[in-house]
Amino acid sequence: MVHNLIAFMLAATLLTLTPGLDTALVLRTAAAEGRQQAMRAALGINAGCLVWGAVIALGLGALLAVSTTLFTLFKLCGAAYLCWLGLHMLLRPRTHFASNASDDTLKSSHIGWGMKGLLSNVLNPKVGIFYVSFLPQFIPAQHSFVGWTLILVMLHIGINLTWFMLLIHATRPLTQLLRRANVIKWLDRVTGGLFLFFAAHLAFGRR
Template identity: 55%
Template sequence: MENIIAFVFAATLLTLTPGLDTALVLRTASIEGPGQAVKAALGINVGCFLWGAAVAFGLGAIIAVSEFAYSVLKYCGAAYLCWLGLNMLLSPRCGIGPAGAHPIKRENWFLKGVLGNALNPKVGVFYASFLPQFIPQGSSLIVWTFGLVAIHVVIGSAWSLTLIGATRPLDRFLRNERVVQWMNRTTGLVFLLFAARLAYSKR
């Protein structure tokens, strides 16, 4: 129980720290609506479980110790974030719904959430180095790893729903064409900055 309480505290601090996941959920909730934002959040959660599985079955350790594996995943993740960011910067949505200047393009935000997490090696390194600290000696690595990831996912889901709910009172304001374009371009720039940070980052 002491280990779980300590992990909940640490995972909550990690979740509340602004990052790529927060930017993705906020942007999707504001422009695409709460339904798409929930899908993005679910995708992020699946990405967490994928990394949890990698840690539980030893793949996370390979990412943590292999410079080549880390670099390959790092540059793939940076390229993906660049692609997302450039799309938002160069082809921003002009509105929400039929009133928008462009027709609604149904994008798979669930998949984008999954890829955003799965292609970020820092999540894998973090899980590989962080989770074992809270697993009691002699306990099942697989059971405890998935249990701790599930706790992290619950905390992350609560935070995502809070962010999504916070955008609802601003719904009318967020439907303004200039606001939508500004949010798209701002988020695109944020994604490009995250891509550069990831590409030039070290362990």
């Protein structure tokens, strides 16, 4: 059991450190909108991991692994969502972020970033496919599949959160620079381009 946990921790850490959509989303949000918004995006991303973990633990993930139609449906929904985010940032980049917004506006914004993080994972079927093919390798024989799946997913979430906190902290020295109007527009456009790249990769990539 200890060997399995150590092996999983190493593999999950390497997966987390690999640059991808989640890293791009957290970095961009931390640089342009601050730590609180970035933490909400990070929590949303990890909530998406928890959703997929629960789906896999309940056995529904096996359907995604064998059903081409279901996989394609999730893939196209995820690609469409990422494409919408990317085009919005490219065509309508912001120049500032309101600092005197009302409490209701702030709450709405916070929920929005959490939902963006959540949807970026929930609408990506490759996360489900990865969990289906990856997690069972580290579950000891004759142990509860459901229990161990949830344990491994929680460990993965812990690694994710640690990495995201390091990324968020690293942006603090550059906060003032990254809040300038031209820098904000550049960040939105670059992030929008990245989102479109990930959307295309998701839509046209092989299973």
